[in-house]
Amino acid sequence: MLSKTINKIYDTDIGYSFFNSKIAIISSTIFLIICLCSVFAGIVAPYNPFDPATVSLMDAFTPPMWSEGGNSSFILGTDQQGRDMFSTMIYGSRISLIVGFASIIFAMVLGVFLGVTAGYIGGMYEIVVMRLTDVQLTIPSILMALLVYGIARSIITQSMHDEMVMYVLIFAIGISEWPQFARVSRASTLVEKNKEYVSASRIIGLSNILIMFKHILPNILRPILVIATIGLALAIITESTLSFLGVGVPPTTPSLGTLIRFGNNFLFSGEWWITFFPAIFLIVLALSINLLGDWMRDALNPKLKKR
Amino acid sequence: MSFLEVKNLDISYPTRKETIVASKNVEFTLERGEILGIVGESGSGKSTIANAIINLIDPPGEITNGSIKIDNNELRDNEELIQKIRGKKIGFVFQDPQTSLNPLFKIKDQLIETIQTHLNLGYQDALKKSIQLLKEVGIDNAEKRIEDYPHQFSGGMRQRVVIALAISCEPDLIIADEPTTALDVSIQYQILELLKDLTKKRNLGVIIITHDMGVIAETTNKVIVMRDGLIVEQGDTKELLTNPKSNEARSLVISVPPTNKKIDRFKLISPDGKEITSDSKNLTINIIKTWGIRENKNQKLLKLTDVTKIFDDRSLAINISFGSKNESTDKVVKAVDNVSFELFEGETLGLVGESGSGKSTIAKIITGLVRPTNGEIFYNNISLYNSNRKYQIDKSRGQIQMIFQDPYSSLNPRFKVRDIISEPIKFFKKNISHNELTQNVYDLIDIVGMTRQSLDRYPHEFSGGQRQRISIARALATRPRLLICDEPTSALDVSIQAQILNLLKDIQDELHLTILFISHDLPVIRQMCNRIVVLKNGRVCETKETEELFNNPEHPYTQELIRLMPKIESII
């Protein structure tokens, strides 16, 4: 059964391209492993670094187990608070991934909705939406995220900060990514809209909503998927950059960016592992997503298909 | 010894699943002053041979065997020689003049570049020669126009520029790959005349690759018929067209709609020699059960009065976004200009005209895809547009359906065939039972002559002709009274075209359909229609009974169209 499915996938062009691209296989495997680890962090990670009661400050700055002074109970050593690096990274990647996925989904839903409707409906509505993307583009992502973050902080009550910070981050990153989706989906919609199957649906009398989201949307998913993948890597990096600038998730529940930010302070003092491992982890994560997106961009581009 | 000798040529495309043989054991010769036609249906390998001569086969294709000699010089595997010969000894003309020229360079630059690559000429001489060339291919005011960019030329003019480029370095051989397919009849005629003329004047050898038997008949001396990479027959053009020996050639010739008479059905011969018969009788019982019997009252079904459509693309001043090129143009185009005609139940009315004549826009206005600027459209005596010029789709309730030109874009690639066909049924019969729906879908797929297994497949798994059948099935699903066919066969091979046309005739008889048949192809129109409306630049030139029109065209434009259309009979 499984082998049949695999064979079937292999038979498609995408599947073939995938199984013949070492990069695609390796990067998707890595990405999958990281995702699984972070989903099952409770099982994979030996400690729960987000539970302050289990962390002992006296364990702080333990080097990786193979270094002098290392300790086999902390494979990759501990950070400045005595948290196990390995566990903290797994849990941290969970935050990075949640923020990354959620913000991209948010951006995608918003952008695709506006883009498809703008492309399909046209007229004044389209002009307004496209001008909005222009305005949005004049405020680059980091700047936008800083703004949203600042505003949110001053509006949300203190006790809510911790609970809200994830949503704020998701909103802040998502809101700066949506124009990409809007532009691509609008452009694709403009192409699809003029295809005859859309005319056929209109002649049948299907409602515009149905045409846009049942007929057109599935046909423009490919480019959207590609920018979503690349956007995911970007969102994860943006999250880490915000954390680096000190406006990310609280330090008691560090994401990868927060870990690097703290670790960076110990770079010159010899505790290299605190920044090194999360940085490598982040790079590997972002790289695997980017490689995947890159492969996807080429594989899904009908214009580049080898005849 | 011949000027061009192709011997034993094998070309194959290795893909991961199989190796596609694009040509096998191809042999032919060509002399100077001769025009050779290579004809065949899509996928027959005719273009591949042309590309093989100058070694421009798209990867991963490769020549696996054989030889190509020009003036007794072997070209195969001789990249150095080919490089010298390309453009110099062999000129090439592609199908689509819109994309053949680099949009960012002036005509001048492209001509001079080519000339200076091959001929030892200074800039001024090259420029002089370029102007000379443009004049030769019939471009007026060449001194000035040479400074223009490609997009400033019309399609036909552009193809002339392409030909000028092809002959710029005094080649001995011109290979023209579907040189007129993208052009209108009148322009096609001019381009073909130009080619013939150049052949004579310059004593060129010419290879024309085309799918159009009319073009073959009117232009070539010799012809090669190809199928599946094999030459099935070659010989003198007249000989071959009048008396094809192979089944394949016969099937090809017989499917060509005659220009001089009207026949009831096309006789169809499959390439292996058997006659194809179609019969859709008694397949419509279930459809009629679902939608009720409809009587043909021979009444006026559709009436257009003074319909005008003006495309006013003047965009709002702010309608430009950063970084994207502004696609809007400041043009006011009268696409449809005061068009009136009537359509009676059960008849087939032809709308004929060249590109830009407004025939497709009229179809779109009738189906509500485009709002008319002016005029009234009555369906069954009910106006289709209300006072706000809003389309009243509920007035026709699916009784007007349409078949489109491009079988590749008219089916949603993400839908299975079953869903494509059943969607309109479900839309109009919200509470249809599952069984009834299935039965309807089966009937429809049966009517259009496809297997029921096709229902669970996706459109990309089918050929163009099959897709057009699916398209017809979808159009029939709501049991329409009026079927609009917008160039339904212009993207299809001629034998497939014959099948689809036969099918349309069959279902018209079965279901008492009224058809509005839109085409630029006069022979097809002649075979399909009872009456014909001739359109030019959005205006009606004349409206007449078919035979009357072909035998006694009144309007000069009609006369010209009929005169210029390539006629396979011309050679007979």
Next chain:
Amino acid sequence: MFSYTFKRLLQAILVMVIVAFVSFSLFNFVGDPVNSMTGEDASDQRRDEVREVLGLNDPVYIQFSRFLGNVIQGDFGISYQLKREVSDLVAERMPATLELVFVSALLAIILGVILGVYTGIHRDSFISNIILVISLAGVSLPTFIIGIMLIYFFSVILGVLPSFGRGEVTELGFWTTGLLTTSGLKALILPSITLSLFQMTYVIRLVRAEMMEILQTDYIKFAKARGIKTNIINYKHALKNGLIPVITITGINIGTLIAFSIITETVFQWPGMGALFINAVYFVDIPIMSAYMIMVAFIFVMINFIVDITYYFIDPRIRLKEEKG
């Protein structure tokens, strides 16, 4: 030509007005400037004094109309934190940022185009794949990590390049430039590499994709059929077409570069607008933040305006459309 320019100018102004509005209204919600201004030990009376002087007791719409009027005159008010005219501060800091951004953009575009063209033409070559993987690493590395790595390697270990600041600058009227002194140039190297790496990757990818697409077009095939030399086809015919989107991306890039200079300037202590801004964010220094936002948007809009005009000259297809209208 005139109507084309006019249309774009109109759009630019529209975008600017919206940004100005957003800039004001957003910042109006953030924090209480009085606290940031007076510090932790200030008396309540002093706070009230300051509040009054700043006009923060006025209704919002009065503050906004005052703001708008001032902005048009180039007056962004006085920094809450640095207590100087924001316009002076921006004027002082802008050359540093613009120089950095300019050099980075140049680096990103030149190298990006060269590598992009190479990888586009030699699609499957080994070197192309190496370039692509390395360039992907460039996008996957957060800017701050790149900066810290470069400092660590070139300043701390090798000791050949300065790790912070602009070096010695020369004053040319109102403009200060680090491009005329050795130490200024030296100081520019690491920050500009850091800043450009990310954008360079985008340019590489864009040019590559564009080249690959163009190399499959009919006119390239036709050029081949005319016997034009491969190099001329690649570097003249294909490249010119491939560069058109680069112009577009340049416009967007510069906006992004300015934004990312916030991080680069923080890491390298580069005395530019980004460093000014991030400080302003920490201190909720509204005048600087809104001025920065407006400046960034203004530069962005201006550059895109120029890009649009450039299009007009480079792509004859646009020119024709406009001339017809």
Next chain:
Amino acid sequence: MKKTISIVLSLLLMGIFSPTLANSIKWSMPGDSLTLDPHAQNEGPTHMVSRQVYEGLVTPGINMEILPQLAESWVATSDDTWVFNLRRGVTFHDGSSLTAGDVAFSINRAKTAPSDMVDLIKSIKSATAIDDHTVEVITDGPNPILLNQLTQIFVMSEAWAKANGCEVSYNWDAGETSYCASNANGTGPFEITFREQDVRTVFEKNDNWWGNHYTHNLDQIELLPIKNDATRVAALLSGEIDYTNVVPVQDLERFKSSAGHVVKMTPQNRTIFFGMDQGSAELNSSNVKGKNPFADKRVRLAMYHALDMDAIKDKVMRGQSVPAGIITAPGVNGHTAARDQRLPYDPELSKQLLAEAGYPDGFELTLDCPNDRYINDEAICVAAISMFAKIGVTVNLDAKTKSQHFSEIKEGDANGMTSDMYMLGWGVPTFDSHYVYSYLFESSGSWNKVNFSNARVDELVAAMGVETNLEKRNAMIAEAWDITQDNVAYLPLHHQVVNQAAKSNVDVPIRMNNEPLFRFANVN
């Protein structure tokens, strides 16, 4: 690629080294002086710069002892009258001579709004020049710490200030500016020859300085502020700067072990502590409703016993802190070693105390923390949270930049919610407990945000402000500390330690307020 670049660059840059002056120090700290007007801002880095250029009547020495500077001697002629005899032959950088008029002008300028020094010297009623070399200062009642206060009042040239339109200081807070904000004319050992705020300030040796030229051998000081810690560390490691008075604690070890660098440290006059709102009826962020757990002294004590300050010292502060039992630093009048003894770390006792107080399962609340104000402030809070978690108290951290932090403590957040628990650090510029009490313990104290209120303490604060009998006054201070310490009004954490790092040939004496005195600095 990179390698090629580095090789090319190394070749290019070979031999191009900018010439340096014989004895110069490139000094870096995270921020810059806000203004050169010595009265416009009462703020650390501003005084650090001013101190090199301007001088006061008296000045704190290396060990914060009060030394004569522009005043050679002084005498208190009555409870509220002080007479200062000025040093002769002192000239300003512009060449004019110092007179008693300049001193009186400067004191009056400092005590006139919009100067920022008004609050500090509000006890001074008047300052007048009796003759060219004598100044009389009259205070509003007895002021035991007048000399302390005068160390912060720098003397300007009256003529110069008037000529340049800065007769009075300017309202820095409101964004005004003046000539004196970007120019300086003092009597000090160095004069400013170049200044680009936040980028570069150059001080040259003042050859006409009155003082002992041999306590330093500098020709030039260059101030290059670098905000980012890592960049500053890298700059010192790579030799681009010579000296910094702000070093991240974790990097001290590296400088210590480096042969090319020296590290110095000394306890700072700043104590870090947690405040717990014990006066409000209910905590804003807690799951306990209807009552305030912190109102119960046992709960406060439990929190105290839960904190393992030795661990924090060891791991978070890298040994660079002194665990504190009292929220004021050693050296401040009122501080004693006994009071500075912490209660033991005893989480079991904490749990027991919580259970007694009725919270056997702990409770939940939010801790507000700055993340850019004190040394490793955020890390301390994170560590503390983990310690509180071990006694069952779930603390959520809300860490933010100092301006927001202080505004939220002072006036509540955007919704007016005040902080339940916060981190604060307090320095005592006057070296007297009264300063601490008037701000942190008095019921009306402007930074008493734990809502501590004790009638006796209020009485004592009022009394110690005017009491001149030292013995009586000290008794009052001691009584006040007894009350507040017994009440566990605040949770003391530690006294910060000042540290600095420099190239090993650079010798700048370290001082507890982190202020460098370059007139005692040498380059070898």
